[in-house]
Amino acid sequence: MPTFVMPAPRKAPSGPAITVIGLRKSYGKKTVLDGIDLTIPTGTVFALLGPNGAGKTTTVEILSTLVGADGGQAQIAGHDLATDPDGVRSAIGVTGQFAALDDLLTAEENLLLMADLLRLPRAQGRARARELLQLFDIAEAAGKRAAAFSGGMRRRLDLAMTLVGDPQVIFLDEPTTGLDPRSRRTMWDTVRGLVARGTTVFLTTQYLEEADQLADRIAVLDGGRIVAEGSPDELKSRIPGSHVRLRFADPAGYARACAAFPRAGRDEENLALRIAGDAGLDALRAVIDRLDAAGVPAADFSVHTPDLDDVFLALTGTATTSRLATEETPR
Missing domain, CATH: 3.30.70 (Alpha-Beta Plaits)
Incomplete structure (x- = not known):
């Protein structure tokens, strides 16, 4: 298993990384989010759990500016979601449920494409691509097309693309779905390394062990509302059954x-x-x-x-x- 060595820690900004007040979203007559509140400290892993259809992905889509909210307020990395969406986008990275790779491009070309989209200077973009290829242990496959990658390598490359812009906040929407246990644990090590240098991770997952291993705090979303929130140990202590x-x-x-x-x-x-x-x-x-x-x-x-x-x-x-x-x- 590769050893991940992250860049030097970033200077932690003051205040929470994410603040959400009364967030609401409906599709037709179906209420998906019914006024949720969240406060997520900088440099932590926050996990949002809930059954299928509970609104986890909708929450990520709203906070990452992909979908508009019907009501409520949110700030991400000090930027207001409604009045400064460009500021939010400049501070975040998003890894969705499925790897967003161009299969016709090589691993290095995928990273360089992302650097171009972020308008990084050419030399900086190439240096960042080389750094991330080494960081995620895919340097030897840098010249191979993404179509030839295994599931674990695809997810690592997908997360590497998310990190090209060195985001302060990363949204990981079920990042280890379909991975084998070894690849899943490698991804966990990567997440821990990101948090160690001050990055904030907003995680949704169907794997409860994953939330237990990674999350500093967990919120459970059900029926459009947050029904419980706390550390893993705090949540487990509320449930009878010992x-x-x-x-x-x-x-x-x-x-x-x-x-x-x-x-x-x-x-x-x-x-x-x-x-x-x-x-x-x-x-x-x-x-x-x-x-x-x-x-x-x-x-x-x-x-x-x-x-x-x-x-x-x-x-x-x-x-x-x-x-x-x-x-x-x-x-």
């Missing part, structure tokens, strides 16, 4: 354990109990003490805590809200 799972070697031991934990969730087929709690050391000690008091040895146990999948399902209305109703809390 539990200890105990399995027993024989029906007799299982029966005694059921008597010791009368409100625990039961798995008769596997002779297992699910005992709700915070899964901390005190809770585990309480479970073990009660087993010892009942004289019941457990064949094995495991500790489970909510992850972002649980958060996503609960907040977007598809979780089973009664799943803990019959579970015992250790005392």
Whole structure:
């Protein structure tokens, strides 16, 4: 896996990188965004999650000046979205769901084309192209047409094109869709390197592990509204579901354990109990003490805590809200 070495850190501007107040968008009678508010600090990764059709891509399209909003206000890198769209465009880069490459051009030619579109001086554009080819480990393929690239190389080249203008804010709309695990992790390393030098990344993704790995803060969009926002750990802490799972070697031991934990969730087929709690050391000690008091040895146990999948399902209305109703809390 290549090691990415980013250029020197940029001087961080004062204030948030992105501020959004009351953003609204409808298509006909369908309300896509119903007054969302966001504040995204400079030099962080912000992830916007939500089910398909929730408005994630619409949010990116509005903030990147591709689509007009019906209402609300937004500032990106100090530029007002409504009154200074050119200033916004000069400060951002956008990588969409699909690589925006010219397959008839080589990797280097794609980068030089972007430099020309950004009106960089010729020498600066060539130097920037060489730098990015090295940075994304595609220098050896600089003379190959993009049509011959693998999925991972295409996404790396696509992101390299986004960086030609050295943007302060980058919008990544599902950037690792279709990539294999190795290519996905390479992209994660690239994003971390960008943020380390002060770039702000606005990420939409369907991969909850990706948001958990990268994001400093996450917002969940559902029904056109932000239904929750916080760090990954903060969001996971809001969702009940931490539990200890105990399995027993024989029906007799299982029966005694059921008597010791009368409100625990039961798995008769596997002779297992699910005992709700915070899964901390005190809770585990309480479970073990009660087993010892009942004289019941457990064949094995495991500790489970909510992850972002649980958060996503609960907040977007598809979780089973009664799943803990019959579970015992250790005392």
